Amino acid sequence: MQRYIQSEKVKKYDKIRTRKVLKKRWRTEKERQKRAERINVGLNVAQYVRSKATKHFTEYRTPENFSLRNNVDEVVSYFSDLIKAFSRGDSVFINISDVKNISSDVILYLLSVLDIINQRHGIGRAKGNAPKDAKCLELLMESGFYDYVTHRGEFRTTNPNILRIRKSNLVMSNVAAEVIDFTTTHLRVKQSSITRSIYNTILECMQNTRGHAYSNKDHSSSQWWLIAQHDKNNGRVNFTFLDNGMGIPHTVRKKLWEKVLGGTDNKLITSALQGDFRAQSGDPWRGKGLPQINTYFKEKVIENLLIISNKGYINHEIGSIKDLVGFFNGTLLSWDFILKKERVNSV
Amino acid sequence: MHIINIATAFSSKPGARFKTDGEFSGEQFREEFLVPLFKDSSDNSKIQIILDGLYGHPTSFLDEAFGGLARDYGKERCLERFEFISSDTPLLREEIQNYIKNCDEKK
Numbered sequence: 001m002q003r004y005i006q007s008e009k010v011k012k013y014d015k016i017r018t019r020k021v022l023k024k025r026w027r028t029e030k031e032r033q034k035r036a037e038r039i040n041v042g043l044n045v046a047q048y049v050r051s052k053a054t055k056h057f058t059e060y061r062t063p064e065n066f067s068l069r070n071n072v073d074e075v076v077s078y079f080s081d082l083i084k085a086f087s088r089g090d091s092v093f094i095n096i097s098d099v100k101n102i103s104s105d106v107i108l109y110l111l112s113v114l115d116i117i118n119q120r121h122g123i124g125r126a127k128g129n130a131p132k133d134a135k136c137l138e139l140l141m142e143s144g145f146y147d148y149v150t151h152r153g154e155f156r157t158t159n160p161n162i163l164r165i166r167k168s169n170l171v172m173s174n175v176a177a178e179v180i181d182f183t184t185t186h187l188r189v190k191q192s193s194i195t196r197s198i199y200n201t202i203l204e205c206m207q208n209t210r211g212h213a214y215s216n217k218d219h220s221s222s223q224w225w226l227i228a229q230h231d232k233n234n235g236r237v238n239f240t241f242l243d244n245g246m247g248i249p250h251t252v253r254k255k256l257w258e259k260v261l262g263g264t265d266n267k268l269i270t271s272a273l274q275g276d277f278r279a280q281s282g283d284p285w286r287g288k289g290l291p292q293i294n295t296y297f298k299e300k301v302i303e304n305l306l307i308i309s310n311k312g313y314i315n316h317e318i319g320s321i322k323d324l325v326g327f328f329n330g331t332l333l334s335w336d337f338i339l340k341k342e343r344v345n346s347v
Numbered sequence: 348m349h350i351i352n353i354a355t356a357f358s359s360k361p362g363a364r365f366k367t368d369g370e371f372s373g374e375q376f377r378e379e380f381l382v383p384l385f386k387d388s389s390d391n392s393k394i395q396i397i398l399d400g401l402y403g404h405p406t407s408f409l410d411e412a413f414g415g416l417a418r419d420y421g422k423e424r425c426l427e428r429f430e431f432i433s434s435d436t437p438l439l440r441e442e443i444q445n446y447i448k449n450c451d452e453k454k
Contacts, residue, residue: 170363170368170369170370171362171363171364171368171372172362172369173358173360173361173362173363173370173371174370176360176402176403177359177360177402180402191402192435193435193436195402195403196401196402196403196404196436197403198403199402199403199405200404200405200406203361203362203363203403203405203407204405204406206363207363207364207368207405207407210363210368210369211364211368289406289407292406
């Protein structure tokens with residue numbers, strides 16, 4: 001017996017047990033301290049966990065109306081602050097909990113900004129939460145937003161009324177075709193000259209991103225983002241296309257007086273839409289994409305056209321053309337395809 | 348007479364301007380289907396291009412395919428040889444002819 005107690009095996013066991021007991025005591029003490037700290041500052045367990053997780057993060061509370069289409073000034077200014085914070089080297093907590101309205105244009109812009117931040121400053125510099133509002137939460141989840149931010153680059157959507165978000169640095173004709181199939185299926189229309197116009201519009205947007213939107217010839221960073229959403233109640237499909245390039249006012253060929261005096265951004269965009277000779281390459285056969293989009297709008301093939309690029313803002317839905325106070329990083333185009341009687345045709 | 352149905356021979360999803368931009372580009376179509384028909388300078392046979400059955404007709408694709416060809420082989424020859432068929436978008440014929448006519452006007 002004596003020999004057994006003093007054996008190496010027992011000594012080893014005693015050592016482990018002592019370590020475990022000490023560890024348990026330390027853990028209990030830590031828990032007690034945490035509880036006391038939490039009670040002192042008056043937080044419940046969830047609030048306390050959140051406050052610890054975001055201790056070194058600066059909080060940025062999003063506007064309640066988080067939509068570029070309906071609340072452009074506040075939203076652009078919010079993003080400007082966010083980008084400035086990242087540039088300063090801050091870590092940011094995006095508090096989205098009080099949002100009452102969110103639109104797909106903002107989802108794309110937020111994703112693209114986060115993507116740039118991850119590329120430039122590394123992963124983990126941004127954290128966020130979820131909206132309390134059920135509808136906003138539903139849109140964020142169904143657009144694949146949370147899948148993307150948590151699974152890094154993978155979009156999945158469970159809602160058949162939303163075409164999952166796409167991004168690429170290439171001109172993807174199969175994506176444009178998929179958007180047309182999505183539209184014809186949901187609105188029960190046949191392929192026609194109208195759906196071909198939508199296909200052309202999307203292709204031209206992709207081509208513009210590829211050709212003009214970015215200064216460097218390294219196309220790996222020249223991304224475009226696309227989302228399509230079917231609004232069953234109003235019989236329409238909304239398309240939003242975004243790139244984070246230099247923006248239309250920066251990339252169009254400027255006239256001499258514009259170079260000297262500086263034309264306003266909304267006027268430069270309007271001029272490019274009207275087909276004034278603006279192709280950056282100097283080739284007259286280039287730069288036809290924007291005028292073509294404008295023609296489709298005039299012919300009412302597409303409606304509610306919205307263009308935001310740098311400081312320029314053109315919203316045909318509410319008839320507003322102006323220069324923004326804040327700066328929009330890139331170009332956003334959004335438009336609706338509305339089901340009309342003459343377009344109805346069983347597939 | 349040569350007949351090229353873009354949708355069946357090439358793709359129903361015409362894409363970018365250049366091959367480096369993405370799949371089914373105007374440059375690719377020009378090099379694979381049009382240039383071989385223009386290499387023989389004495390060949391002036393008609394070429395019928397069928398544009399039906401496509402998802403769309405992107406400007407960049409059409410301009411690079413047909414305008415690009417005219418830049419290399421002359422607009423007169425292209426205008427003479429091509430015949431465009433589009434039963435549902437009749438204005439397309441005129442549009443492509445304009446790409447050919449305006450192909451080399453450098454400002």
